Amino acid sequence: MMHANRRALSAVFILVAAVALCLAGVVSAQAAPAFEQGRIIRSTPDVLPLRERPAVANRILNDRLENLLPGLMQETGIDLWLVLAREYAEDPVYFTLVPQPSHAARRTTMLIFDLKADGTVDRLSVNRYPLGEPYTAAWSGGDLDEQWQALARVIAEREPERIGINVSDGWAVADGLTHGLHQRLLGVLDKDLRERVVSAENLVIRWLETRTEGELAIYPQVVALARSVIGEAFSNQVITPGVTDTAAVEWFIAERFEELDLPIWFHPHVNRQREGGACTDEDAFCGGSGVILPGDVLHTDVGICYLGLCTDTQEMGYVLRAGESEVPAGLVEALATGNRWQDLLTDAFRSGRSGDEIFAAALSASRKAGIRASIYTHPIGMFGHAPGPGMGMWDNQGPVPVYGARILHPNTAYAIEGNIKQAVPEWDDQNVAIKLEQTAWFDGERVIYAAGRQTAWHVVR
Structure with missing residues (x-):
């Protein structure tokens, strides 16, 4: 167990680090309201120059080694x-x-x-x-x-x-x-x-999955960076309907992150759905590639790593048709259903529950609510696909080998990932897949989205 003086030193470190990070632009006060709104983040938060990042990373490392590792070694018997x-x-x-x-x-x-x-x-x-x-x-x-x-x-x-x-x-x-x-x-x-x-398997997993207070102070900024670039990509700054294709948007996202010196851990993915296309319950994701047209529903999947923390984000956009001034009501309702599914999943998080137990509880609650959901939520942190309790897989809507048996611990982070399918009246009741993913952490009592979540559509006019 940590001594009282060590706990005091940790608290001082966290306070000093938070102040230093604010001064360095790592925690952006201007960006905070966008996190609280949980909608669209358009302005890109400040990014530290490469030369200033090691000092922040090393403060976090020293804190983890001094104040986290001893307890984890005791816990795991190493x-x-x-x-x-x-x-x-x-x-x-x-x-x-x-x-x-x-x-x-x-x-x-x-x-x-x-x-x-x-x-x-x-x-x-x-x-x-x-x-x-x-x-x-x-x-x-x-x-x-x-x-x-x-x-x-x-x-x-x-x-x-x-x-x-x-x-x-x-x-x-x-x-x-x-x-x-x-x-x-x-x-x-x-x-x-x-x-x-x-x-040392259990020690390695606990070391990699556990987030400290200092890391959680930074995580909102990291996620906001990823979300802001999606906001840029799903706008008229980048997309000209009838001209721009999905590959061009993917490369805009990748090149934008390169401009910011932010490494991606997978190439961005962009796809589109449209009225008249097939989206069956058996189709894992729905959507295709090609030129973007008015009336298209857009989706992207983006992941970056910054200051030792990774993100995994999926959001949805809509391209207005001629004469439209807002997103069709059926699509607005479908996104709201996606948010309701997220709530049912995060409501199932309980300390000590296994990933499989959380998955089963969330899927059952979704079915009772009449929501056609597919869940494939995974831990995230120092790696994009990090160790810890997994909750379903896109190709396995049941117990997950290895990951599913791990239990949920406080101060661990997750990509709240999955999709729902819902009929759209404006599309002659054709299905649309609302594919969502947001980085969040579990504090032992509740799930907190690091930089909000999408509750309104990105709109291309």
């Missing part, structure tokens, strides 16, 4: 955690643990996290090139054989009962220890220590 990586074959968790800027492990990089009796964690490196803060070098400078012997010596001196390594059958992010490094590790440990080696 006395000593090893994260071993080689250049260009890095463990997925490696970059979440090292100071920025960092682009690769240097030769063979060895990180050791030793949980002490007083509840603190010693952070050690055994590297040819010392990492520096927040790590203490336990060894540096020799050749590879000496490095491995030094690692074995440090482990033996610490006498851990359970040595966690990153190997896992079910989770890619927790299976980052390569076969070669695994074999070399076992070869330098004596028999007694080899028998204490266990999977």
Whole structure:
């Protein structure tokens, strides 16, 4: 457990970090009202220059290592955690643990996290090139054989009962220890220590899925950036009906993020639905590509990562026909149904429930409400598709292997993702698919959208 003085230091850090982030433009006061409205975000919040981002990322890292990791090691029963990586074959968790800027492990990089009796964690490196803060070098400078012997010596001196390594059958992010490094590790440990080696799977998942107060202060800004670019894309700034096609909008989004130095973790996707097209209950998504015409319903799927946090956002747009001044009532009602489905899903979030249990409760509630919903909600955070409890998949509307069995913890984030299908009277009762996705977090009691959610249509005039 954390001591009172550590909790006090954490509170001071969070306050100082929040002030610093506000001054640096990471938390935009001007953008906050748009978050509260939960509608369309059009103006792009400020983005930190590349050179200023490492300082923010490293403040967050130091806080996580100091105040989050000790409790997670106690919770998961790991006395000593090893994260071993080689250049260009890095463990997925490696970059979440090292100071920025960092682009690769240097030769063979060895990180050791030793949980002490007083509840603190010693952070050690055994590297040819010392990492520096927040790590203490336990060894540096020799050749590879000496490095491995030094690692074995440090482990033996610490006498851990359970040595966690990153190997896992079910989770890619927790299976980052390569076969070669695994074999070399076992070869330098004596028999007694080899028998204490266990999977650190649960620790890796808890480390990656848990969001700190400092991260949650930043997340609204990150999500608002993604939503603002969608607002630009689904407007007459970008779309000329009858001329612009869906691929051009996809590339506008990708290039706009590149202008902002914001990496995308998948290429943006844009599609259209229109009156006269097929959208059956059996069709997982509905929609196609091509030139955008008046009367089209637009959809996009966008994901970026900024300051160590990723987003996943899907929103809907409509292209007005000649003589129309507003979105048809049937489409307005369909979007409202999509919002109602989101509410039913997030109402099912309960600490300790598994992803499968949340999915079943939400799907049952949707059916009782007469909503034809498909749910495929996933954890998000340091990765776009992050570890944690999953709730359905687009191609599996039932229990989900591995992800579905994980239970819900407070301070974890999710892409609230799925779709509903509803008949549109103005389209001769043809179905429209309302495909929505917004980044949110669960605080232990409720689900909070990081930067609001879409409750009104993007309109192209």
